[in-house]
Amino acid sequence: MPSDVISPVGHSTVGSLLRAPFISARGIAKSFGGNHVLRSVDIDLYPGEVVGLLGENGAGKSTLMQILSGGLQADAGSIEMHGKPICFLSVAEGIAAGVSFVHQELSVIGALSVAENLHLGRMPKTKLGFVDGSAMRTAAGRILARVGASNIDPLREAGTLRAGEQQLVEIARAAARDPSLLILDEPTSSLTPHEVEGFTAYVREARNRGAAIVFITHRLEEALALCDRIVVLRNGSIVSEGPARETSREQIVTDMTGKPAIYEHRPRHIPATEIALKLENVSDGRHLHEVDLEVRKGEIFGLFGLVGAGRTELLDLIHGVRKLKSGEIKLFGEKHVVRDPSVSVRSGVVIVPEGRKTAGILPLHSVRDNASISSLRRFSRSPFKNSSREKQRMEEFRASLGIRMASDDQRISTLSGGNQQKVIFARALMANPRLLLLDEPTHGVDVGAKVDLYSIIAREAEHGLTVVMASSEVPEILALCDRVAVLSKGRLAGVLSRNEMTEDHILTMAFREH
Amino acid sequence: EPPKGGTIAAVENTKGPIKIAFLSFQNNPFWTPVTEGAAAANGYLSNSNATVDFVDLGNTLSAEAVVAGIEGALAKKYDGIVVVPIFDGTARIINEATEAGVPVFNIIAEGAAPSERLAFIGQDATSAGRQIGEYIAKRMNGKGKLGVITGYFGATQHTQRMNGAIDYLKTEFPEIEIVGPFENKDKAEAAYSLTQDMMTSNPDISMIYVTAGGPFGAAKAVKDLGLTGRVGVVGFDHTPDNMQYLKTGEMVGLLDQAPYQQALDASVMLYNYLVAGKEPPSKVIPVVGKLLTPADAK
Amino acid sequence: MGGVEAIRALGRQREASVLVMLAAVAIYLSFASDYFLEPRNLLNVGRQASVVAIVALGQALVIIARGIDLSVGSVIGLSAVVAAVLMRDTGSETVGLVAGLLTGLACGLVNGVLYTRFRINPFIATLGTLSVARGMALLMTGGIPVTFGGFAEFVGAGRIAGIPVSLLVMIVLAVAVHIFASQTVRGREIYAIGDNPKAASLAGVNLKRTRLFVFAFSGFLAGLGGLILAGNLASADPNLGMGYELDVIAAVILGGTALSGGRGSIVGVIIGALLMALLNNAFVLLGISAYWQVVTKGLVIIFAVGLDGLQRGAEED
Amino acid sequence: MGGVEAIRALGRQREASVLVMLAAVAIYLSFASDYFLEPRNLLNVGRQASVVAIVALGQALVIIARGIDLSVGSVIGLSAVVAAVLMRDTGSETVGLVAGLLTGLACGLVNGVLYTRFRINPFIATLGTLSVARGMALLMTGGIPVTFGGFAEFVGAGRIAGIPVSLLVMIVLAVAVHIFASQTVRGREIYAIGDNPKAASLAGVNLKRTRLFVFAFSGFLAGLGGLILAGNLASADPNLGMGYELDVIAAVILGGTALSGGRGSIVGVIIGALLMALLNNAFVLLGISAYWQVVTKGLVIIFAVGLDGLQRGAEED
Numbered sequence A: 001m002p003s004d005v006i007s008p009v010g011h012s013t014v015g016s017l018l019r020a021p022f023i024s025a026r027g028i029a030k031s032f033g034g035n036h037v038l039r040s041v042d043i044d045l046y047p048g049e050v051v052g053l054l055g056e057n058g059a060g061k062s063t064l065m066q067i068l069s070g071g072l073q074a075d076a077g078s079i080e081m082h083g084k085p086i087c088f089l090s091v092a093e094g095i096a097a098g099v100s101f102v103h104q105e106l107s108v109i110g111a112l113s114v115a116e117n118l119h120l121g122r123m124p125k126t127k128l129g130f131v132d133g134s135a136m137r138t139a140a141g142r143i144l145a146r147v148g149a150s151n152i153d154p155l156r157e158a159g160t161l162r163a164g165e166q167q168l169v170e171i172a173r174a175a176a177r178d179p180s181l182l183i184l185d186e187p188t189s190s191l192t193p194h195e196v197e198g199f200t201a202y203v204r205e206a207r208n209r210g211a212a213i214v215f216i217t218h219r220l221e222e223a224l225a226l227c228d229r230i231v232v233l234r235n236g237s238i239v240s241e242g243p244a245r246e247t248s249r250e251q252i253v254t255d256m257t258g259k260p261a262i263y264e265h266r267p268r269h270i271p272a273t274e275i276a277l278k279l280e281n282v283s284d285g286r287h288l289h290e291v292d293l294e295v296r297k298g299e300i301f302g303l304f305g306l307v308g309a310g311r312t313e314l315l316d317l318i319h320g321v322r323k324l325k326s327g328e329i330k331l332f333g334e335k336h337v338v339r340d341p342s343v344s345v346r347s348g349v350v351i352v353p354e355g356r357k358t359a360g361i362l363p364l365h366s367v368r369d370n371a372s373i374s375s376l377r378r379f380s381r382s383p384f385k386n387s388s389r390e391k392q393r394m395e396e397f398r399a400s401l402g403i404r405m406a407s408d409d410q411r412i413s414t415l416s417g418g419n420q421q422k423v424i425f426a427r428a429l430m431a432n433p434r435l436l437l438l439d440e441p442t443h444g445v446d447v448g449a450k451v452d453l454y455s456i457i458a459r460e461a462e463h464g465l466t467v468v469m470a471s472s473e474v475p476e477i478l479a480l481c482d483r484v485a486v487l488s489k490g491r492l493a494g495v496l497s498r499n500e501m502t503e504d505h506i507l508t509m510a511f512r513e514h
Numbered sequence B: 001e002p003p004k005g006g007t008i009a010a011v012e013n014t015k016g017p018i019k020i021a022f023l024s025f026q027n028n029p030f031w032t033p034v035t036e037g038a039a040a041a042n043g044y045l046s047n048s049n050a051t052v053d054f055v056d057l058g059n060t061l062s063a064e065a066v067v068a069g070i071e072g073a074l075a076k077k078y079d080g081i082v083v084v085p086i087f088d089g090t091a092r093i094i095n096e097a098t099e100a101g102v103p104v105f106n107i108i109a110e111g112a113a114p115s116e117r118l119a120f121i122g123q124d125a126t127s128a129g130r131q132i133g134e135y136i137a138k139r140m141n142g143k144g145k146l147g148v149i150t151g152y153f154g155a156t157q158h159t160q161r162m163n164g165a166i167d168y169l170k171t172e173f174p175e176i177e178i179v180g181p182f183e184n185k186d187k188a189e190a191a192y193s194l195t196q197d198m199m200t201s202n203p204d205i206s207m208i209y210v211t212a213g214g215p216f217g218a219a220k221a222v223k224d225l226g227l228t229g230r231v232g233v234v235g236f237d238h239t240p241d242n243m244q245y246l247k248t249g250e251m252v253g254l255l256d257q258a259p260y261q262q263a264l265d266a267s268v269m270l271y272n273y274l275v276a277g278k279e280p281p282s283k284v285i286p287v288v289g290k291l292l293t294p295a296d297a298k
Numbered sequence C, D: 001m002g003g004v005e006a007i008r009a010l011g012r013q014r015e016a017s018v019l020v021m022l023a024a025v026a027i028y029l030s031f032a033s034d035y036f037l038e039p040r041n042l043l044n045v046g047r048q049a050s051v052v053a054i055v056a057l058g059q060a061l062v063i064i065a066r067g068i069d070l071s072v073g074s075v076i077g078l079s080a081v082v083a084a085v086l087m088r089d090t091g092s093e094t095v096g097l098v099a100g101l102l103t104g105l106a107c108g109l110v111n112g113v114l115y116t117r118f119r120i121n122p123f124i125a126t127l128g129t130l131s132v133a134r135g136m137a138l139l140m141t142g143g144i145p146v147t148f149g150g151f152a153e154f155v156g157a158g159r160i161a162g163i164p165v166s167l168l169v170m171i172v173l174a175v176a177v178h179i180f181a182s183q184t185v186r187g188r189e190i191y192a193i194g195d196n197p198k199a200a201s202l203a204g205v206n207l208k209r210t211r212l213f214v215f216a217f218s219g220f221l222a223g224l225g226g227l228i229l230a231g232n233l234a235s236a237d238p239n240l241g242m243g244y245e246l247d248v249i250a251a252v253i254l255g256g257t258a259l260s261g262g263r264g265s266i267v268g269v270i271i272g273a274l275l276m277a278l279l280n281n282a283f284v285l286l287g288i289s290a291y292w293q294v295v296t297k298g299l300v301i302i303f304a305v306g307l308d309g310l311q312r313g314a315e316e317d
């Protein structure tokens, strides 16, 4: 998708060599417990340059940036800013020195308005010492417009915004500080193509103003289109570095993973006989209207739509989170009465939900507990849990999904995002499902892991598992799906078969009701 | 003729209808005879065109509740108020009511701070403590160990009852050793545990004095420890729980405050004052508690 | 229509259902008792709500910031006792009153430091100070109430043009705290740290200082509440305020503040405190028996919040 | 070394600091008082902790599931009263005891339904039942305690081979609940919904049923606690258990359970309850002067948890 949104023009022509670096780090090392996350990393960031920092999940990208911004302290190494050694002991010191960080995890304050969020930590005051609401509102409007989000009302409570809009608010918050160093850690993961456009324009503007920018993403096309220089991190060391123009997607993937990893769609024959899932005239009374669908057993069925199209709602309906207003859902020919997700899970309908942090992980629990939570009742006929079965299945899934962790007793919150997502996959697959629902399954997942996940999905489908997958990434749909249904504003715009699927076609349908 | 248990007769009503508010709490059996006394007064005075309305101040005893109750009674334009003020902090509102022309009759217990009430009928907590102290000394033959359990640290009535006894014993019977005091927050189960622990660390205790709620918990502990007859419990109030242990012998003394009579007499005296301006016999009408002993329980 | 829209918007506020409950009780009372609507009675209700409401203002900020302060009841007692003892011993009213307020502030600071520096869960830290402060009040007085009067008595029991001074104090403070919470930087930061402490901290909000502030403020208001309460009673009892913490927290939560932090309004707090005072007034006016009072109080609390829950329906948690 | 490692691992447990405090108080007492180490005294401490501990077992599950149950104190009273009244009126002990336990269960179910179906914040819902249950107990008895004896008295006050029966009951229940919480599916699900309710629900944990379960269980144990407490006194007072909720919650939190849910251990709960009982025992054994008892209790609570906070250092909340 993003390749045509971000045009590969306008690279900075000023050679990096001509300037002094804004920040320059030498020999940065960091480990957590016995886990060496960074091993002697050297990096220079120049004003007026966009650096794409790429690497697999857990490569250490976020950790490195946290160290540069003052959120973490390095175990070894030195950092110089404008040639002077510095050592930020807190985020506040980093902010004061002109570093802005858009974090990987959404961190808007839901209870505050958008305008307040944008000014948090430095709200303007009137002469009397009160918050200057009108100044804040005007400034907020201006900043939002800069990142292409002028449609967001500055007075709205931030908690009521969509994830993508919240992400834009965070970008705007960083932008508002006119930072000298702007760190963007997977800022685009829940943006629509349109929103990505506004974002791109802002990044270019900031670069032209002389900001040093670090852009972390798992969407390689975006990185290639937007960045001047690409730095690839693997296992805590920099493995390649060079101008974006001189590298390619394939080269980056090889650098990241140590091997070329391309997932090829293999056409499969799906017997037309058994209908696994049938939706008849399904409405939820709010977001979805009269949806009819048929998904065959063993099929990988895509759901595409723009943000707000109702993909999540549709999956929620099937999973029983949301109540059916009218219509009927049939599962393998039987009426599927959904009262509660727990009933669905027991009848073999599982989900990998959107929003890993809010709806996916149990942050205080171990990796194993996270993976087994959906299967406890299946593993054991008695009220007692079956720990050995859990351990054994965990080990199988660790191996088959390639989950990187020190031990399965480790808290899941200490894993990198992509590995957390694999654990959620393990949870779903462990429950031995008949129907697997995936909502944005590869958000924040690196290419290597993505390929792993694609293979896993395809393998499971091969074995007869039915998969319904909502995704915002057209390449993903194209790579994986046997058919795709396109939703537009809560209505079914159409279903495309494999040979009808093209990027153009899909996007046109998605805009139908707009 | 006053009803049974009352000692004051009502005068003739020449004033027209009279409304008296009777403000009291209700959180344990102690209050039952108070309520009954108020009801009896209402029945008796209804013949004289007067009503006594019982207003329940709830089940948490506090000065604020009393203040709110009096404020409410003033808003409802009662002619007179009978109240159980208990706390020091109630003097101000009582004065305010008196100034507003609504006489207030205090019963059972009042704070140490003086107020402009019409009169107070009740037991003086310090002398009640002393009365019990005398009894304790007699039972202990002037020597030995006495364990003390008080309701709430800092509750005036409890402290006065406690000090009334302790001060008396310290000066008159220095050979009696005091263990404690410990706080049981008016809870019988806490009295039980405290008694158990006191008997552990002072096996020679021969008497336990509980100043407020839950004395029967101490009695039950004595019983469970098999010390009946060797250790006695003294406390306050003629409630069914306490009486039971008075019968079986763990409880050896209970000081009763005649709450029924206090409630009835106070209401009638207030009525007499309202219709005939007849002042009560004195500002403070002491009620000498009746000390119930095992002999009374038989 | 603007009007209808406004009512709808009101209905979406969390405090709305408590307001409805308050109105329902008030309307019922105005029929059931001839005395309820008398200005004097209404002012009494206001006065009776005032101390709980004032202390609840501080508690609300603590809870919005994701803390809890169980010590307020004891701080009420300790501040009153310190003020009264110093007033008695120095003969200076000013010294006494200032010392009382500073005592409240100091208790709040201790709570705040225990939380921010010693990382003790606020529930436990303030449960500890609850006990320590009460013990100190008892030690200072030997358990015997101290007479307390003068200006504090005027604030606690006096009236200006018929209106109880403590009610006026409450109104002024409520307005001030409302403006503080909604219009100042510190106020907004309190909401931010309650909603998402980590994100707020990353955005540059000073977590420790803000937390320290809310606890100190809560302690200060509890101290003020203690002075008013003791002034009203003209007596500083070391047991003053015992058990207040539950009433105060209930007022805050009835008013729609979430225990999980980040949400809550000052208006709601005042409505919550008024509802509780109104119930007590109703019991006295209607002469309801103590046991039914206890039952009724529980039912009203459940209904007041239940309305809100039902209205929200299957929304979320 | 294995031993050192084991001690390190222990130190990382949240309950460790309370255990250290418990040990410190116990060691001090064994020097300061000749009576402390007497088996009889130790057993007394165990008995005194037993009711709080039993009720705290249920409360711990509620808090781990991100709830709170303020009604336990009143449920203790109501269950005892129901049991005693029915025993008196029907003459059957079995009817009485079963009715008492069912009353506790019913109160818990009501709390659970108010939370899960009517979406009332558990703090408010259980504050409501706190009041309603107490009122019902008072209404049933007219405020007058009812004699209670027989088997319940044996459980509450009896001994088997010198060991208090209620202590044995507590030990058996603690072991059972520990196994339940750590080894059963339902137990694991309780931790999961406390950690992240939304994620747990999507993963197939039945939120409503699990929440209903923990509240019902807490009510049931409170009912059992009521029977034991009343049995101990051979009397069912409608005011029985008043204020217990704070002791019970304090025991749970002292034991390292997080009020924010998802974390907590049953062993910790028992240690917390023992620490509180040990303190009361210490006051009597050492004859600590009245008001210092109150101060000391607060300080010990703060220290017990403060140790943990300091050790964790700058980690995070």
Ligand SMILES: Nc1ncnc2c1ncn2[C@@H]1O[C@H](COP(=O)(O)OP(=O)(O)OP(=O)(O)O)[C@@H](O)[C@H]1O
Pocket: A032, A033, A035, A037, A055, A056, A057, A058, A059, A060, A061, A062, A063, A064, A104, A414, A415, A416, A417, A418, A419, A444, A446
């Ligand atoms: N606080 C922590 N404690 C322990 N381990 C940690 C901690 N933070 C990060 N790690 C580990 O450090 C490694 C690097 O994590 P980091 O977040 O830097 O990866 P990343 O490159 O940003 O990955 P992703 O693309 O998934 O965001 C991971 O293995 C992670 O598990």
Ligand SMILES: Nc1ncnc2c1ncn2[C@@H]1O[C@H](COP(=O)(O)OP(=O)(O)OP(=O)(O)O)[C@@H](O)[C@H]1O
Pocket: A162, A287, A305, A306, A307, A308, A309, A310, A311, A312, A313, A354, A440, A472
């Ligand atoms: N018009 C709207 N106004 C407010 N909120 C909306 C609107 N449409 C959708 N939403 C909310 O925005 C969120 C995202 O929308 P939805 O789940 O329908 O999108 P989707 O098709 O799943 O897309 P994505 O998952 O990419 O966000 C949902 O929580 C939904 O309730």
Ligand SMILES: [Mg+2]
Pocket: A061, A062, A063, A104, A185, A417
């Ligand atoms: Mg990262």
Ligand SMILES: [Mg+2]
Pocket: A311, A312, A313, A354, A439
């Ligand atoms: Mg979605």
